[in-house]
Amino acid sequence: MRLSRPRLRVSQPRSAFAEGNARWTNRDLDPIPKHLRKWGAASLIAYWISDAFNAATWQFASSIIAVGLTYREALAIVALSFFIMSFVIAANGAVGAIYHVPFPVIARASWGFWGSYVAIVSRVILAIFWFAIQNVNGGNAVRIMLGAIWPSFLTLPNGIPDSQGITTNGMVGYLIFWIIQFPFLCMHPNRLRWLFVVKSAIVPIAWIAILVWAFVAEKGGGNLFAQQKADVSGSKYSWLFLANMTSVLGNYATLSVNQSDFSRYSRVSPRWQLLYVPMLPIIFTFISFIGIAASSAGQAQYHLSSIPWDPMVLMSYWPSRAGRFFGAFSFVLASLGVNISANSLSAANDFTALAPQFLNIRRGQILCALLSWCLVPWKILESAGNFLTFMSAYAIFLGPIAAIMLFDFWVINHRRYDVLALYQPWNPRYRYAGSVGWTAGVNWRAMVAFLVGVAPNLPGLINAVNPAIEVGSGVHPYQFGWILSFVATAGVYLCLSWWFPAQETQIEQAVLPDEIYDGTGAVVEGLDADEQPNVRVESADGENNVKYGSQSSAEKVV
Incomplete structure (x- = not known):
């Protein structure tokens, strides 16, 4: 048997969308045809249950409590944040369910062909960062599993400086988790839906068992539930509330724009996306409650001076080796599922759009996994404060992108896109040339709106990165960065689009992919x-x- 040599260029069979256009598409960027739309309602529900059960969701409320608020405020922040985010996720996810194209292609409609690179590059950088963060969570879970099997593993001599925020056995766990998830990075998204189904069945059972332990081990769930007042008050309380809300929004800001990367495989009505509005706040708040109860019970049960907001720290105190092993396994599976669903596939679609002749979804995921090593993510998770700072920074760039895409589709273009023109850079539809030729390929309205949304947050971002730089009251806009950037960008984009309308993008009837696929005998x-x-x-x-x-x-x- 003769094996074919690997090729630098990806396979690019000709299609109605790629004809003469290899620079802007390949097989993974083309609209999903009917026979490959395999995600039903059950798959979509399993996907979101799977995505919700991860270490970051567990840490939301407990890390909020760690910086001075009560459990009531923490749960309120989580519920309100996901209620807001669910509308954005459902609205942008419906675009993928209607046109069956990924985020990078949809971005061309509102940003223009070349302008879409701003949205794509912004998302791919942040997706790689979050992929690396989930690697740390998964690696810590692997470390606990190995420690349950081989107790002396946890006492291995540490050859890594304390300033790095990781130990030798932690780095071993990180490497093993990275290797475990590698085969899944090579799978087609249609096959990955089974991973989400398995995770949505196993992980909730394990975490509900931990919740039961919390109330059995400490009747009443521990001391946190007795706390009546926050440690801060007045204006400091208000700004802290908004800052934590921005952190929660930032965690899922990526899915406010990349939901179409999965909804494009949907075979059910786009109306199913509305299910997210009641479902997401309930699920995420419940998981955060588990994190609060378990952290509170752990602090009381093991007489700890501080709250073990990291679930891996909590499980390290459990006397049962079997309990530590299976508890940690649930977090390994949780991190594996969310790392692929929310991060590697997002980055892969973006890489594919940046270089469709050389990268497809499989290669893009592998590239994301390799680049994640460069970001030293264990330092980001070194403390609760650093975790919240990272999440706030994550939000301010994706809020404007989500706003532009949402209002362009639902308000400016009245849900009507020409899907074929999204693959034809020579087509005037989304060139945004208008009367100013030098703007061809760039929607200047989106650019201006994006800058207006991001700019007010920059002083606060600079101060967060380097506290030695004093910015005074300039830190406050950053503390509610996602909401500010989303609202400001939406307002500016709508006004500019109404005052200076892009007439070429206005069409009387949408052009759907099935019309193109069925237009020629085959x-x-x-x-x-x-x-x-x-x-x-x-x-x-x-x-x-x-x-x-x-x-x-x-x-x-x-």
Whole structure:
């Protein structure tokens, strides 16, 4: 058997969308045809349950308490934040469910072909950061599992300086977790839905068991539930409330823009996206409550001077080796699922859009995994304060991007996009040239709105990165950065789009991908390794082209 040599360029069979256009698309960026839309309602629900059960959600409320607020305020912040975010996720996710294209392609409609790179690069950087953060969480869970099997592992001599925020056994756990998730990075998203189903069945059971332990070990759940007042008051209380709310919003700000990366595989009505509005606040608040109860019980049970807001620290005190092993395993599975669903696939779609001739989703995920090592993420998670600072920084760039995409689709263009024009840079539809030729390919309205949304947060961001730089009251806008950037960007973008309308993008009827796929006769020849049918199309000039799609009743066999 002769093995084919690996190729630098990815496979790019010709399609109705990629014809003469390899610079802007490949097979993974083309709209998903009917036969590959395998995500039903159950898959979408399992995906979100899977995504919610992760260490960061556990840490939301407990890390808020660690900086001075009570458990009531912590739960209120989580519930309110996800109630707000659920509307944005549902609205932007519906675009993917209608047009079956990923975030980088949808961004071309509101930003222009070249302007979309601002949104793409912003998201890919942040996705790699969060991928690295979840690697640390998963690595810590692996370390606890190994310690349960081999107790002396936890006492290995540490050869890493304390200033780095990680130990030798922690680095071993990080490496093992990185290796464990590697095979999943090579899977097609349609196959990954089974990972989310398995996780949504196993992890909730394990965490509910931890919740039961918390109330059994310490009747009443520990001392945190007896706390009546926050440690701060007045204006400091208000700013701290907003800062923590921004941190929670920042954690899922990425999914406010990348939900279409998964909803594009949906075979059910886009209305199913509305399910997120009641579901997300309930699920995420419940998980945060588990984190509060377990952290509170752990502090009381083991007579700790501080709250063990990190679940790995909490489990390290458990006397049962079996309990530590299976508890940590649930966090390994939790981190694995969310790292792929929220981070590696997002980064992969962005990398694919940046270099479609050389990168596809599989290669993009591998590249994300390799780059994550460069970010030393263990230093970000060194303390509760650093964790919240990172999450706040995460939010201020994605709030404007989400606002522009949401209002462009639902308000400015009245839910009508031309999906074929999103793949044709020569088409005037989304060139945004107008009367100013030098802006071709860039929607200047989106650029201005983005800068207006981000600019007020920059002094606070600078101070957060380097507290030695004094910015005075300039720190306050940053403390509610996501809300400020989202609202400011939406207002500016709507005004500019109404005062200086882009007439070329206004169409009377949407152009959907199925209309393009079914517009030419075709016959399925076979399946390739990714279950992608190769369809031969006879064009008007008699040339045989290859297209992805489903057969229609009017197809002509060639």
